[in-house]
Ligand SMILES: NC(=O)C1=CN([C@@H]2O[C@H](COP(=O)(O)OP(=O)(O)OC[C@H]3O[C@@H](n4cnc5c(N)ncnc54)[C@H](O)[C@@H]3O)[C@@H](O)[C@H]2O)C=CC1
């Protein structure tokens with residue numbers, strides 16, 4: 125059995141992860157963490173997730189549970205994830221990171237930490253989204269610079285980062301395939317007298333509304349036709365099962381940085 129600790133256990137993803145670990149035949153929940161100010165401290169993680177008593181009380185101190193888990197699954201906020209990563213790096217503990225919204229420098233920190241421990245870091249743990257990454261790469265390879273590329277994403281009103289980590293990854297794939305640098309060719313929204321579209325840009329549009337779980341479209345538009353590659357998530361369980369699968373997969377590695385393309389054998 126792979127022993128899993130979940131941090132952010134009271135969050136939207138955290139509660140799904142508790143259920144997904146419970147459902148997986150080869151994983152067991154041994155620890156659960158939350159922010160020190162969370163009203164969910166001292167509650168049973170299973171009760172909170174609606175799956176009955178798990179016998180795991182939500183705490184706030186990673187150092188106190190270091191010996192109790194094999195893999196830490198973290199869907200929280202960048203600052204919390206980086207603090208947890210430093211602890212896992214120091215103690216050789218594996219990590220699955222689903223948190224999004226990191227700066228380029230923070231992503232470098234994750235790269236560096238993975239020299240000492242094994243990490244799966246992916247903006248989207250869904251199998252179908254990761255398949256869509258391959259489809260996007262093929263589309264960009266075939267259509268080359270003949271098309272305008274726009275990326276549209278929609279999420280619930282509580283999401284705090286934009287564009288989504290998934291949309292940015294999609295942009296990176298297109299940019300890399302077309303020999304562009306996303307840092308210089310991305311356009312994050314338009315307003316006013318914008319002038320005609322610069323053909324080499326990659327545009328992003330963000331929608332935040334209601335309870336949308338997560339939707340992404342990459343639009344490849346030429347004159348006379350357009351191709352749209354769209355993924356729509358209707359349940360967070362798709363992300364949670366992917367993350368638990370990643371945690372189990374990670375047990376074969378002691379160090380290194382991986383993503384869901386590695387976990388799913390899509391590389
Ligand atoms: N990679 C993927 O497949 C997915 C990634 N995400 C990402 O996961 C993150 C979390 O998303 P949600 O669950 O919707 O957010 P949420 O706000 O519902 O949950 C985050 C939880 O983390 C907790 N937290 C914050 N600081 C903490 C700390 N220092 N220690 C312990 N817990 C702490 C909060 O109290 C909260 O309960 C976001 O960055 C989101 O973009 C979300 C869904 C899928």
Ligand SMILES: O=C(O)C1=N[C@H](C(=O)O)C[C@H](O)C1
Pocket residue numbers: 224247248279283287288289290291337338339
């Ligand atoms: O915050 C969310 O909810 C989601 N975040 C991820 C992202 O930023 O890409 C993945 C998913 O779409 C849900």
